Amino acid sequence: MNASQSALTIHLDPLLPAMALYGLAGVLTLLAILSVFLFRRGLLTRCLCAVAFMAALLNPSLVTELRESVDDVAVIVTDRSPSQSFGERTAKADEALTALRAQLDSLPGLETRFIDAPADGAQTARETRLFESLEQTLSDVPEGRRAGVILLTDGQVHDAPTDAAHFDDFGPVHTLLTGKRNEIDRQLVVIEAPAYGIVGQNVTIRYRVEDNGNTGETHATMLIREGGGEPRMDLVPVNEEQFLTVPIEHSGQNIVSIEASPLDNELTPVNNKAPLIINGVRDRLRVLLVSGQPHAGGRTWRNLLTSDPAVDLVHFTILREPEKLDATPQNELSLIAFPFRELFEVKLYEFDLIVFDQYSLNRILPNFYFANIAKYVQEGGALLEASGPSFAGPDSVYTTALADILPGYPLGPVIEKSFVPAVTTIGNRHPVTQNLDNGQTPWGPWLRQIAVRPKTGDVLMEGADKSPLLILDHVGKGRVAQLASDHIWLWSRGFQGGGPQAELLRRMAHWLMKEPELEENALNVFADATTITITRRALTDDPVTVIVTAPDGTTRELTLEAHSDGILRAQFPADSLGIYAVDDGTQQRFAVIGELNPPELRGVVTTENILKDIVNASDGSIHWLPHGGTPEPRLVSAARTAGGRDWIGLRQSLSYTVTGVQNAPLLPAAAYAALLLLLMIAAWWIEGRNRP
Secondary structure, three states, rough: OOEEEEEEEEEEEOOOOOHHHHHHHHHHHHHHHHHHHHHHOOOOHHHHHHHHHHHHHHHHHHEEEEEEOEEEEEEEEOOHHHHHHHOOOOHHHHHHHHHHHHHHHOOOOEEEEEEOOOOOOOOOOOOOHHHHHHHHHOOOOOHHEEEEEEEOOOOOOOOOOOOOOHOOOOOOOOEEOOOOOOOEEEEEEEEOOOOOOEEEOOEEEEEEEEEEEEOOOOEEEEEEEEEEOOEEEEEOOOEEEEEEEEEEEOEEEEEEEEOOOOOOOOOOOOHHEEEEEEEEEEEOOOEEEOOOOOOOOOOHHHHHHOOOOOEEEEEEEEOOOOOOOOOOOHHHOOOOOOHHHHHHHHOOHHEEEEEEEOOOOOOOOOOHHHHHHHHHHHHHEEEEEEEEEEEEHOOOHHHOHHHHOOOEEEEEEEOOOEEOEEEOOOOOOOOOOOOOOOOOOOOOEEOOOEEEEOOOOOEEOOOOOHEEEEEEEOOOOOEEEEEOOOOOOHHOOOOOHHOOOHHHHHHHHHHHHOHHHHOOOOOOEOOOOOOEEEEEOOOOOEEEEEEEOOOOOOOOEEEEEOOOEEEEEEEEEEOOOEEEEEEOOOOOOOOOEEEOOOHHHHHHOOOOOOHHHHHOOOOEEEEHHHHOOOOEEEOOOOOOEOOOOOEEEEOOOOEEEEEEEEEEEOOHHHHHHHEEEEEEEEHHHHHHOOOO
């Protein structure tokens, strides 16, 4: 409440300039000194007359100020950061806030401002910034009116002033700690984790397990899981740097989960774990291209694969069949003998992709080599079969062990007619053929197709008479693509407009080698400051249910619904800082809200050390709410101590604003004239009476 008051002062408004007054005062003083020696009789009255004359020239007046007192401002800052949610901190803060609000309302001349930091109470802040909010709140308050600050916090403040020049900017700073003494917590700190790694090589992760407080533990048990494999356990000393070697097994996201065993009665296990995402990048792709009889499209595959500098191509063409007879002696043939055993047995698993281009049986490749290829695919390899006319005949590779993995089987006839390849309904959703035309002119026709019937897999493109043209299939851990035509080369030659053969073959090869961006059921998670978006590719509009695990370990089911772009999608608010896991039953992805080791979770035990300097310098105090309750606020003068064992002091400045001024002469001009005349007569009478 603002109270009205007044103050009386005397104000001088001289009638003459200051120099004239100084000169006149000097002359009168000199005359008074001479009178002491020459004219002592009547000296007092003459001096009084001179003083009255000077007073009249100074023109004194009475000034009355009308004042209105101004309230001092105290600020209560409540820490609403994520670390305040641990234990009973939030409850203690709210309890103290209620008590302080009631007590401060009864203190006269005090305005109290209450703020939360962060203002929206979001649990996704990466650090606690109380003084940033405090400075904004006090920006319109002069320093003289700042009664003090009360902080309700766990002491983990990341913007506390460190410059001593600013320690007294807020008045006394009192800290009411919401946590308990002697808290303990364990946290996993990732010192260094590479974002990328070369497929087939190892990367090293540096980490440290830190124990805060008197835990009594010297070692921690680590639970390490790579991808979807079985976890392994390791025992490591705490508070020492550790090294973890991780193999990069495939391109795209390689997920490594590291978790330290929790302590009994620790504050939170949220900061005990760290899923790491390391993106695998292929250094060199090794491709084996096996061609049959030369044909017009033979160069298409070779040109595609050799145009990519990241591809190491091994190309063999079987030109001479065993039954072929000519006059050339065997010892004079310059052709290289086909290294069957080396390629299809010894070094088979060194290749990322095997391509059969119009290959037909010629009785020089034993069937068990085809069995090796089938096993290679089932164990994670990739095979592309580009069918030619031989696929429909008795020399078809379908008569070998490859029949177990090829998605389409030959029906017999070779279709010799013009047709324009078309993307199927499923193909429009599959990343290999989705938006393949990209707004181009109509595609040119092909002139030959092998009639096949799919037994497994997805038909992405159709040809003549809607016969399957491109079939993709998952076989065990590997993949197979079957192209039922050898005329894709017509597109590369621009025949009647051509078509996107380079893009189609590139996507097909990358899908076979499991590039993440071409997965037909790719699960992705995107996070911003407050929202997590989950997307999943699918070949149908059927909803998919995923399990979302929050940083605190709680789980929830979320249904992904199809949208107009064919992508299943869902969103939910991220209300906690840390790592969210999303699992659709076959894939797991992670999203990090904040950063991997945010300051907010790096130190969570209650401490007074961070704020001790500013509290001591500002004459404030520190109180532990769980151990001593809420201290009583009092108003104190600036000269008094601002805190005690069970109370906190807020400075009282007695500030005011002037609302009006009243000015009145000390004496009227006639009164000055009468006084001067009276003193002059008195001086004349005294001097005349004593004259002989």
